[in-house]
Amino acid sequence: MNKVLFLSLACLALSGKMQAQETAATQNPVEDEFTNLIESSNDYQGYKVVDYNELVKLRNNASQHYTRLNEELITQKNTIDQQQDQINSLEEELQNTQQDLERVNAEKDAITFLGMPFSKGSYMALMWGIVGALLLALLFFIYRFKQSHSHTREARSKLDETEKEFDIYREKALEKEQRLGRLLQDERNKHNER
Structure with a gap:
């Protein structure tokens, strides 16, 4: 011009x-x-x-x-x-x-981002860097959640097994106690009859 x-x-x-x-x-x-x-x-x-x-x-x-x-x-x-x-x-x-x-x-x-001037290229690189870091953090937390969830499921299944075993043990102990109680009563009855 x-x-x-x-x-x-x-x-x-x-x-x-x-x-x-x-x-x-x-x-x-x-x-x-x-x-x-x-x-x-x-x-x-x-x-x-x-x-x-x-x-x-x-x-x-x-x-x-x-x-x-x-x-x-x-x-x-x-x-x-x-x-x-x-x-x-x-x-x-x-x-x-x-x-x-x-x-x-x-x-x-x-x-201008956070009070600092950036060129468009630098700004785009910074934004994609932040997005990438957030994606990596999200993937890490998803991995940790799945790992914790599998440990929790495993612990619950073991707890269920232990509770079942405990119920079985309690039933057996109750049966044994009742049997021993009957035996004791039978012995007392025998002893009193004599």
């Missing part, structure tokens, strides 16, 4: 300068007056006799033309200076715009 702007301003300045040069070349009244003066003067012994009033008029016209050309030159120089100032201000504005654009792009590409 900077190049396009600079080239368009340069072309504009050059075209104005070329038009001024073409105008000056085609419209030169001093040269026309010199030609008219020479053609209208009389010849005398190989010399041209020029009318004094015409010569003074030519000098005044040449002076006026010179003054007008100087004024035109000053005007064109002022125009060139103004255009150069405008070019400089546009270049400065363009530079500021480019800096703003770079800053906005940097802000757009940066993400």
